Amino acid sequence: MSAVVDTWGWRGRVKLRPGQSVADVVARVPAIESALGTRPGAVRVEQDPAHAGRCTMRVLAVDPHAGAIPWPGPTARSLADPIDIGVFEDATTVQVPLLRRHALIGGTTDSGKSGVLNVILGNLVACPDVVLWGIDLKGGMELRPWVSCLARLATTPDEANRMLSDAVAILETRAHAASQDNTRVWEPTSQSPALVIVIDEYAELADTAPDAVGHAESVARRGRAVAVDLLTATQRPTQRAMGGGAIRSQMSVRVCLRVRERRDVELILDKGMLSAGWHAHTLDAPGKFYLLADGHNQPRRARAYLVTDEHVRETAAQYASTRPDLDALSQAAADQPSRALEPPPNQASDPEQALRTALDQAPDEGLSIAELIDTTGMRRTWVYDRLQALAAAGTARQVSRGRWHA
Numbered sequence: 001m002s003a004v005v006d007t008w009g010w011r012g013r014v015k016l017r018p019g020q021s022v023a024d025v026v027a028r029v030p031a032i033e034s035a036l037g038t039r040p041g042a043v044r045v046e047q048d049p050a051h052a053g054r055c056t057m058r059v060l061a062v063d064p065h066a067g068a069i070p071w072p073g074p075t076a077r078s079l080a081d082p083i084d085i086g087v088f089e090d091a092t093t094v095q096v097p098l099l100r101r102h103a104l105i106g107g108t109t110d111s112g113k114s115g116v117l118n119v120i121l122g123n124l125v126a127c128p129d130v131v132l133w134g135i136d137l138k139g140g141m142e143l144r145p146w147v148s149c150l151a152r153l154a155t156t157p158d159e160a161n162r163m164l165s166d167a168v169a170i171l172e173t174r175a176h177a178a179s180q181d182n183t184r185v186w187e188p189t190s191q192s193p194a195l196v197i198v199i200d201e202y203a204e205l206a207d208t209a210p211d212a213v214g215h216a217e218s219v220a221r222r223g224r225a226v227a228v229d230l231l232t233a234t235q236r237p238t239q240r241a242m243g244g245g246a247i248r249s250q251m252s253v254r255v256c257l258r259v260r261e262r263r264d265v266e267l268i269l270d271k272g273m274l275s276a277g278w279h280a281h282t283l284d285a286p287g288k289f290y291l292l293a294d295g296h297n298q299p300r301r302a303r304a305y306l307v308t309d310e311h312v313r314e315t316a317a318q319y320a321s322t323r324p325d326l327d328a329l330s331q332a333a334a335d336q337p338s339r340a341l342e343p344p345p346n347q348a349s350d351p352e353q354a355l356r357t358a359l360d361q362a363p364d365e366g367l368s369i370a371e372l373i374d375t376t377g378m379r380r381t382w383v384y385d386r387l388q389a390l391a392a393a394g395t396a397r398q399v400s401r402g403r404w405h406a
């Protein structure tokens, strides 16, 4: 191994023995630290992206994360710009792409979730091509300081349900408009901005507003192309809160701060990440995190910038008057008075079965969505989602525009 000395310590490329993997080296890190006589946490191992049998070992004499790193202020001017959220151990900037991506920020209490959320929000408020909505079921404690930059803030389960249902209506309208003029994706501009819905404590939403979770899952599955994105934070990444992984699998940006238990790493990031070196249970200060996103597939420790309450106040005040409105089409979809929030009273006892039977017995020209809503007693979103799932499984097909058959 040949070593290169840099500002922070030294690094060298390691060639593994035949059959050995980087996970084997990661598992030996404490022993390597002991043999080298370094402080615990000084040795880092990174996979060589080009060769499974090679890795880079870094030994950090100086820790750039030793102290809080002040936030330099917003750098993004469009949702298309990656957002600078902090620095890696080698002092390079952590840049997170957010356009057409949902994001999940997870970590135990006091790990710095609000900090990361605030860095991202501090940048998003400076982007004239994003409308921000917020859901904060802790009485608005976290998001209220940003209220002047949020087009809407929901602080009760009912408001959250309404908001997410509106988001689904918007994404459906946008998808429909895109299919009419053959555009594949919604390109955010200040006239037709993206919609980012910030949800602080997703588990709280799952506990108190199960209907809203259905809408959130719809947004997670179908929102990206039409620039309706979720930015969620959670302290409790339980299977239940994460919809058994359904939500998480749609979140292509995952920020994992310190977790209490090793298995939480896999709940926030993914299976196998712990043994691949994503040791979020060993992060030792608030704001430290691992990032999994496009261009970030190695377990590199990072630390978020520290955003003070003063930063939040100043930034919100600076950008409050520059926030865009939704485009007319999306606004109309959200305002639609006829859209019922509650399921109709005559919901079938087994809506799934009722749907399948109706499709099986449909006339040759198929049944319309309205007829399927009538038969199942379920809302449009549910019917639409189930039809997509049945179509993907090959048990339902669209005979003509908006008409379905088994």
Ligand SMILES: Nc1ncnc2c1ncn2[C@@H]1O[C@H](COP(=O)(O)OP(=O)(O)OP(=O)(O)O)[C@@H](O)[C@H]1O
Residues within 6 Å of the ligand: 067, 068, 069, 107, 108, 109, 110, 111, 112, 113, 114, 115, 116, 235, 286, 287, 288, 303, 304, 305, 306, 307
């Ligand atoms: N990037 C950071 N650098 C240094 N200190 C930080 C950083 N982020 C947060 N802190 C400090 O850690 C503490 C907890 O941060 P924060 O409120 O963001 O955590 P949290 O995970 O959101 O907590 P909770 O689960 O209670 O909402 C705060 O006192 C804050 O000053």
